[in-house]
Amino acid sequence: MLRSRLTTAMKEAMRDKDKKRLSTIRLMIAAIKDKDISSRSADNTQGVSDDDIMGILAKMIKQRIESAKTYEEAGRIDSAEGERNEIKVIEEFLPKQLNESEVEAAIQEAIKSVGAQSIRDMGKIMGELKNKYNGQMDFGKAGAAIKAMLG
Secondary structure, eight states: OHHHHHHHHHHHHHHHTOHHHHHHHHHHHHHHHHHHHHHOOSSOOSOOOHHHHHHHHHHHHHHHHHHHHHHHHTTOHHHHHHHHHHHHHHHTTSOOOOOHHHHHHHHHHHHHHHTOOSGGGHHHHHHHHHHHHTTTSOHHHHHHHHHHHHO
């Protein structure tokens, strides 16, 4: 599903001669193909799933956020803006991001569903969140919120 959306978007960007968008989409497709190759085995010839693709795209966004921050600190505003433009393109292919209150509710629900008692259960909680909300939240921030709730 996501693969076909990316391919269609790439063709549209080529047709529209939108070089920046095309470049970002090609980077996304290349990252997915790299993951396909690294996870290929005798029993897995299909490539990575849509959930895996969402994880790849979320990671790409996180990398670009960090890069934009670094560029800003170095006074390279145009480069930071380029990174933000790439983030916007990548976000088009991810589900809607949860806001803070939705993330908090999701964490509380996950704590309840796994029966978490302490910070030692954090792995179970994160596993539950990744199963249900992959690509919809920043798991780094979610980890800090879990620690605050259980700690």
